[in-house]
Amino acid sequence: MQNPAAITLKSPEETTDLAKKLGAVLQPGDVLLLEGAIGSGKTHFARSLIRSLMRKPEDVPSPTFTLVQVYETVIGEIWHSDLYRLSDISEVEELGLTDAFETAVCLVEWPEKLGPLTPPSALTFGFRTDLGDEDTRNLQIRWSDPKWQDRLEGLR
Ligand SMILES: Nc1ncnc2c1ncn2[C@@H]1O[C@H](COP(=O)(O)OP(=O)(O)O)[C@@H](O)[C@H]1O
Numbered sequence: 386m387q388n389p390a391a392i393t394l395k396s397p398e399e400t401t402d403l404a405k406k407l408g409a410v411l412q413p414g415d416v417l418l419l420e421g422a423i424g425s426g427k428t429h430f431a432r433s434l435i436r437s438l439m440r441k442p443e444d445v446p447s448p449t450f451t452l453v454q455v456y457e458t459v460i461g462e463i464w465h466s467d468l469y470r471l472s473d474i475s476e477v478e479e480l481g482l483t484d485a486f487e488t489a490v491c492l493v494e495w496p497e498k499l500g501p502l503t504p505p506s507a508l509t510f511g512f513r514t515d516l517g518d519e520d521t522r523n524l525q526i527r528w529s530d531p532k533w534q535d536r537l538e539g540l541r
Pocket residue numbers: 394395396397398399400421422423424425426427428429430494519520521522
């Protein structure tokens with residue numbers, strides 16, 4: 386896959402399919418940054434990914450107010466985080482996220498809030514809605530760690 390790559394997601398179901406495919410190649414220590422405006426599909430993507438890796442179906446609520454939700458899955462812990470309401474960067478450490486970046490799979494909405502704590506090995510997914518069609522999302526995928534190159538083959 387090219388870096389950056391662009392993918393058009395024409396429905397929530399197409400986004401779910403992509404989330405499942407990415408989930409199948411993730412391993413502990415992987416961090417996925419989910420960028421995009423409110424309603425662009427960050428939580429939909431994260432929820433689909435988490436559900437595809439659960440042993441039995443569980444609710445996956447948006448972590449809007451809790452900031453972090455942790456799930457035990459077939460690939461170990463997945464940390465789903467929404468940093469929109471983060472008030473201070475010191476909270477990132479307090480939430481346990483800094484450690485989780487090393488030991489778990491982390492999915493982070495509003496990653497801009499991480500500032501200098503952004504893991505350099507992260508994979509970034511940017512969701513855009515400005516395509517006219519209500520159910521279409523334009524996704525940009527980019528990374529700097531070469532580990533992603535091979536793993537993302539077959540994602541399309
Ligand atoms: N192609 C698509 N991909 C993802 N979500 C979509 C798509 N088309 C429509 N939607 C809808 O957009 C909304 C996205 O909401 P959500 O995932 O909570 O956004 P965010 O977490 O980015 O604020 C959901 O209601 C979802 O059903």
